[in-house]
Structure formats: structure tokens, C-alpha cells
Amino acid sequence: MRRPLRRTSALNVVLLLYWLCCLAPSPVSSITVTTPPEVHASKGDTVTLSCSFTSTSRPTSRMTVDWSYRPQSGGPPMMFLHFSSRAYPPTEGQFGGRIRWQGTPARGDASISLINATLNDNGTFTCTVRNPPDVHGSTTSHTVLTVTPRVPSIRFSDVAVLLFFILLPSAVITLILIGRMMCPKKERNQSKAHRSPIEVTEGDEYGIPGYTHKEDRAKCRDLYVMVRVQNFYKAINNLLRHVCEIHFT
CATH class of the missing domain: 2.60.40.10 (Immunoglobulins)
Known part of the structure; x- marks a missing residue:
């Protein structure tokens, strides 16, 4: 009787493990x-x-x-x-x-x-x-x-470097031209203020008071310089506009 009981219990354990796995x-x-x-x-x-x-x-x-x-x-x-x-x-x-x-x-x-x-x-x-x-x-x-949308921004690039080397010389040239325009006028005013009463100018010989060829040449030179400065600024503005259009497009 013990052997069948042992076989039955072993079989039950195997079945239980099988069902647990499933x-x-x-x-x-x-x-x-x-x-x-x-x-x-x-x-x-x-x-x-x-x-x-x-x-x-x-x-x-x-x-x-x-x-x-x-x-x-x-x-x-x-x-x-x-x-x-x-x-x-x-x-x-x-x-x-x-x-x-x-x-x-x-x-x-x-x-x-x-x-x-x-x-x-x-x-x-x-x-x-x-x-x-x-x-x-x-x-x-x-x-x-x-x-x-992308926000336009100015960056220090090759274009900025190019603009820097264009604007710096242009500013220096502009100051020199303005100085040449102003200094001759001061010299002429000082020479006219200290002129001797008996000094006869080139214009006084013909009865034209206060007229000299030197002043005429000085005025022509000043007018020429002003025209050159205006043309220079126009060229700079056109160049900057062209560069900016290329940079932002």
C-alpha cells in the first residue's frame, strides 16, 4: 500500500508543477x-x-x-x-x-x-x-x-571687417578735406585784417574793392573739394547699400 501512495503523491507533484508553469x-x-x-x-x-x-x-x-x-x-x-x-x-x-x-x-x-x-x-x-x-x-x-522667422542680426564677419576698412579711411579723408576747406579761409581773413591801408591789391587796380584772384581761386578750390566730398559720400552710401543687401539676402 505504501508504494502506490508514493507513486500517486509523486504524480501529483509533477502535475502541480506543470500547471504552475502553464x-x-x-x-x-x-x-x-x-x-x-x-x-x-x-x-x-x-x-x-x-x-x-x-x-x-x-x-x-x-x-x-x-x-x-x-x-x-x-x-x-x-x-x-x-x-x-x-x-x-x-x-x-x-x-x-x-x-x-x-x-x-x-x-x-x-x-x-x-x-x-x-x-x-x-x-x-x-x-x-x-x-x-x-x-x-x-x-x-x-x-x-x-x-x-529668423531675426536679422549683424555679425562681425568678413563683411564687417570690409566695412571697417572702408569707413575708417573715408572718415580720415573727410576730416582732411574739411580741414583744408576751413584753414585757408582763416588765413585769408587774418591777412585781410592786417593789410596796410596803402597796399594795393590786384582787384583794387581795376576799381573792384575786395576782389582778388586769390579769393576767386580759393572759392573754386573749396567748391571743388565740396563736390569731391559729396561724390565720395554717394559712392560710400551706394557701396554700403549693396553690401547690406548681399549680407541680409
């Missing part, structure tokens, strides 16, 4: 995808849309990455990039030729870059990563992109 929850792998909540950029920038993931399973050829976009004005999301062993960026449409794959799946990176961002790119970008057998967890993450 009914126990199997360990399920999980995945977590992370992206920055917001990204800000200026018009014309190259924007990096980061996406990282952690998986309990090593990435294999079965792993896939999908990037989709939903406009700020609303509407259904649109998938524009698919990765499966290799990246398939868009060749047409809104993002045609402007998406570059930057990810390294072996390191848990599924990032992309958006070239020449425009105001029409404002919206929500979604990164979705699947890595079987990881079927549970947070497989998607969202990033809101905000693109603003």
Missing part, C-alpha cells in the same frame, strides 16, 4: 521610447529630432522605426520615414529631400534631422520603435516642433 505569467519584454517634448528652431535651420529607446532585447533585423508628422493646424498623422535594416527617407512631398537618418539602433538611437526648416513644418513629430519580442511598454513618443 498558468504562471510568462516574462514579457518591454520597450521605452523617449523624445524631447519641444524643439525650437529658426527658419532655415537644420533641426535634430532626437529619439532614443531602451529595450530588454538586443536590436535585430526585425526592429522597425517609423517617424510620422501631424500639422499644427490638425489632421491625421502622416508617416514620412521608415527604418527596417536601413532607412527609407522621403523623396517627395513636404519633407522630400529634407530628412536625414542620424540614428544608430545598436546604441538605442533613432534620431533624424530636418534640413532647411520652414514655418510650414510646425507640428507634432512622433517616433515609434518596435523591437520584437518587445511588445509592451511605451513604443511611441512625441515632439512638438516650433519654427519661428
Whole structure:
């Protein structure tokens, strides 16, 4: 009687272990995808849309990455990039030729870059990563992109250096010309104030008081200098306008 009891108890233990193995929850792998909540950029920038993931399973050829976009004005999301062993960026449409794959799946990176961002790119970008057998967890993450117009700014560049070397000599030349215009007038006024009563000038011989050929030549020289200064300033203004148009366009 003891042997059948021992066999029955052993059989019951085996059945109990079998049912425990069948009914126990199997360990399920999980995945977590992370992206920055917001990204800000200026018009014309190259924007990096980061996406990282952690998986309990090593990435294999079965792993896939999908990037989709939903406009700020609303509407259904649109998938524009698919990765499966290799990246398939868009060749047409809104993002045609402007998406570059930057990810390294072996390191848990599924990032992309958006070239020449425009105001029409404002919206929500979604990164979705699947890595079987990881079927549970947070497989998607969202990033809101905000693109603003670029604010014109003057930077110390080659153009600024060129303008500096143009304006500095022009200022020096202008001061010299103004000095030449002012100094002869003072000399003439002083010589006229100390002239002897019996001194006969070239103009007095002909009965024209206060008239001399020297003053006539001085006035012509001053007028010539003024015209040269005006032409010089016009040339500088045209050059600066042309340089600024090139710099800000």
C-alpha cells in the first residue's frame, strides 16, 4: 500500500508543477521610447529630432522605426520615414529631400534631422520603435516642433571687417578735406585784417574793392573739394547699400 501512495503523491507533484508553469505569467519584454517634448528652431535651420529607446532585447533585423508628422493646424498623422535594416527617407512631398537618418539602433538611437526648416513644418513629430519580442511598454513618443522667422542680426564677419576698412579711411579723408576747406579761409581773413591801408591789391587796380584772384581761386578750390566730398559720400552710401543687401539676402 505504501508504494502506490508514493507513486500517486509523486504524480501529483509533477502535475502541480506543470500547471504552475502553464498558468504562471510568462516574462514579457518591454520597450521605452523617449523624445524631447519641444524643439525650437529658426527658419532655415537644420533641426535634430532626437529619439532614443531602451529595450530588454538586443536590436535585430526585425526592429522597425517609423517617424510620422501631424500639422499644427490638425489632421491625421502622416508617416514620412521608415527604418527596417536601413532607412527609407522621403523623396517627395513636404519633407522630400529634407530628412536625414542620424540614428544608430545598436546604441538605442533613432534620431533624424530636418534640413532647411520652414514655418510650414510646425507640428507634432512622433517616433515609434518596435523591437520584437518587445511588445509592451511605451513604443511611441512625441515632439512638438516650433519654427519661428529668423531675426536679422549683424555679425562681425568678413563683411564687417570690409566695412571697417572702408569707413575708417573715408572718415580720415573727410576730416582732411574739411580741414583744408576751413584753414585757408582763416588765413585769408587774418591777412585781410592786417593789410596796410596803402597796399594795393590786384582787384583794387581795376576799381573792384575786395576782389582778388586769390579769393576767386580759393572759392573754386573749396567748391571743388565740396563736390569731391559729396561724390565720395554717394559712392560710400551706394557701396554700403549693396553690401547690406548681399549680407541680409
